[in-house]
Amino acid sequence: MKKRILAVFGAGGLARELLELARIINNKENRWDDFLFVDKQSSDISENDTKIVTFEYIQDRKDILIEAIVAIGQPLIRKRIYKELEEKNINIVSLIHPDIVIPKSTKIGNGVVIQSGCFISCNVIIEDYVYIQPNCNIGHDVVLKKGCMISGLGNLAGAVVIGAFSFIGLSCAIKEGVSIGDNSIVGMGSIVFKDIPDEVIALGNPARGIAKNNDGIVR
Numbered sequence: 001m002k003k004r005i006l007a008v009f010g011a012g013g014l015a016r017e018l019l020e021l022a023r024i025i026n027n028k029e030n031r032w033d034d035f036l037f038v039d040k041q042s043s044d045i046s047e048n049d050t051k052i053v054t055f056e057y058i059q060d061r062k063d064i065l066i067e068a069i070v071a072i073g074q075p076l077i078r079k080r081i082y083k084e085l086e087e088k089n090i091n092i093v094s095l096i097h098p099d100i101v102i103p104k105s106t107k108i109g110n111g112v113v114i115q116s117g118c119f120i121s122c123n124v125i126i127e128d129y130v131y132i133q134p135n136c137n138i139g140h141d142v143v144l145k146k147g148c149m150i151s152g153l154g155n156l157a158g159a160v161v162i163g164a165f166s167f168i169g170l171s172c173a174i175k176e177g178v179s180i181g182d183n184s185i186v187g188m189g190s191i192v193f194k195d196i197p198d199e200v201i202a203l204g205n206p207a208r209g210i211a212k213n214n215d216g217i218v219r
């Protein structure tokens, strides 16, 4: 039988955290035989007992079954890698901490990460490639659009909408019914009372747009 490998794209802190989640899941479900980090350059020095290989390496290995997940915070890099994975027909999987309770009315897409300690309410829509970091509160009727990232301690009230590939910084609170546009960045610690449009950087309490998100890089 072919070995089942989880390829975690990235080799930084977020990727090491995701590896720990994968190990917790594996202890319960035995989904993979081994793990790899995928980065720009391979390395013989392993990160947390896990080898770093390149994307080419996993594409060339026909003798193993690869499942992939992206653990990179930068939205544009995440978007590019997911596109490449789709084009190469690599199987993208979700990693959800086993202690998380998902109500029946909540819908979760593919390639979704939900880290430990999150509360996910009812009638929530979580689209493909959404990444929810630890200890977030996702209120009822929230919509998390494709590829957005909610950093740790995010507090999203009912019916909040987060746009595709937007980045919500650490410890943000967002008022009920508020929408954040696509490709926007909300700075850490922001308290958001009003809608934020597409492609802006917004921050503060109350959060206000401070700039156009020109380069898409989260600093």
Ligand SMILES: CC(C)(COP(=O)(O)OP(=O)(O)OC[C@H]1O[C@@H](n2cnc3c(N)ncnc32)[C@H](O)[C@@H]1OP(=O)(O)O)[C@@H](O)C(=O)NCCC(=O)NCCS
Pocket: 133, 151, 152, 168, 169, 170, 185, 186, 187, 188, 189, 190, 201, 202, 203, 204, 218, 219
């Ligand atoms: C919002 C953010 C992207 C802005 O980065 P930037 O464009 O490089 O902005 P700068 O650092 O040049 O800061 C511009 C001004 O805004 C202030 N500022 C920056 N981030 C802020 C924030 N989150 N809240 C309030 N003020 C902030 C700076 O102090 C600076 O003020 P000044 O002009 O009076 O000196 C960044 O600060 C941020 O919050 N990133 C997210 C970090 C995060 O949550 N990481 C998650 C890890 S899991």
